Amino acid sequence: MPTLEPNLTLNNGVSMPALGLGVYQSPPEVTTHVVQTAIEAGYRLIDTASAYANEREVGAAIARATVDRGELFVTTKLWISDYGYESALRAFDVSMRKLGLDYLDLYLLHWPMPDDFEATIASYTAAEQLLSDGRVRAIGVCNHKPEHLDALVGRVDVVPAVNQVELHPYFAQPEVVSADSAHGVITQAWSPIGGRYVYGPKDPDNVKNVLEDPAVVAIAHKHAKTPAQVVLRWQVQCGRSAIPKSVRPERIAENIDIFDFALTPEELASIDALDTGVRGGYDPSAFNLKVFPATIPD
Numbered sequence: 001m002p003t004l005e006p007n008l009t010l011n012n013g014v015s016m017p018a019l020g021l022g023v024y025q026s027p028p029e030v031t032t033h034v035v036q037t038a039i040e041a042g043y044r045l046i047d048t049a050s051a052y053a054n055e056r057e058v059g060a061a062i063a064r065a066t067v068d069r070g071e072l073f074v075t076t077k078l079w080i081s082d083y084g085y086e087s088a089l090r091a092f093d094v095s096m097r098k099l100g101l102d103y104l105d106l107y108l109l110h111w112p113m114p115d116d117f118e119a120t121i122a123s124y125t126a127a128e129q130l131l132s133d134g135r136v137r138a139i140g141v142c143n144h145k146p147e148h149l150d151a152l153v154g155r156v157d158v159v160p161a162v163n164q165v166e167l168h169p170y171f172a173q174p175e176v177v178s179a180d181s182a183h184g185v186i187t188q189a190w191s192p193i194g195g196r197y198v199y200g201p202k203d204p205d206n207v208k209n210v211l212e213d214p215a216v217v218a219i220a221h222k223h224a225k226t227p228a229q230v231v232l233r234w235q236v237q238c239g240r241s242a243i244p245k246s247v248r249p250e251r252i253a254e255n256i257d258i259f260d261f262a263l264t265p266e267e268l269a270s271i272d273a274l275d276t277g278v279r280g281g282y283d284p285s286a287f288n289l290k291v292f293p294a295t296i297p298d
């Protein structure tokens, strides 16, 4: 088993593993096995969401885990159809019932809703209540651009611990990382190895795979590591958290085996230089239920 991953300290003192397993698009029928495999491989952070429709299966893996609940760091997210103070509290209870947990480690707002930011604020206020009630150890947001984070922080009491955003070599969001850092927020990379560019390109004739980029491949050869390991090492070495998704045991093991080598400053800079400024996923400024009309069944 690889060395246990290092931890990051959140702005409220809670310790969070730097590397975790993401389970977006992990089909429910394989998710329990996938999460069990990851825990056995050394993962301690699992990132799910009510919108991923696999909280029950994540919970089943945690219930069967051979490590104590206290060693695991579990994240789930509030979906936008549940935004609002009372509805957020209710949705949290539904998530906790599905997960089978009596406390959560990190509760995130899944997207800002700029055209109904009052609902975003009300939802975050509910998360603050859950934090003060001891039902969750830390709270945060996803997909917040600097202007969204500024607007939120100006209206609430608790600065988010984490901002989880699309971030990979082709879309590195340096301005988001700087804004997060200025507020004391840890940036957590979703699609950390560029998955969104591969599974969801806006232009199907222009699929760009970070893991096939010549600069990444050359660095991987030099270190006798894989392209995914180089990109994840870049994420973690730059102080970010990353939550790669895989349903394949060999890749789950590969993706956490990044703590026995280091990239040089020149190698880090050459990966930084791959940024295109073009996102693969949705633009948070225009995100709402019309763009993604999912609701969460009980």
Ligand SMILES: NC(=O)c1ccc[n+]([C@@H]2O[C@H](COP(=O)([O-])OP(=O)(O)OC[C@H]3O[C@@H](n4cnc5c(N)ncnc54)[C@H](OP(=O)(O)O)[C@@H]3O)[C@@H](O)[C@H]2O)c1
Pocket: 021, 022, 023, 024, 025, 047, 048, 110, 142, 143, 164, 165, 189, 190, 191, 192, 193, 194, 195, 196, 199, 211, 228, 229, 243, 244, 245, 246, 247, 248, 251, 252, 254, 255
């Ligand atoms: N907050 C948000 O709005 C948001 C949005 C999107 C994602 N997320 C979170 O971030 C997590 C990760 O993002 P993501 O799933 O979009 O992208 P990702 O982790 O960058 O990429 C996942 C893709 O890469 C493949 N893969 C995994 N390891 C590999 C390796 N070592 N070599 C080659 N290919 C590999 C996976 O296929 P296999 O499974 O077949 O291995 C999958 O197709 C999600 O699962 C979710 O938890 C959050």
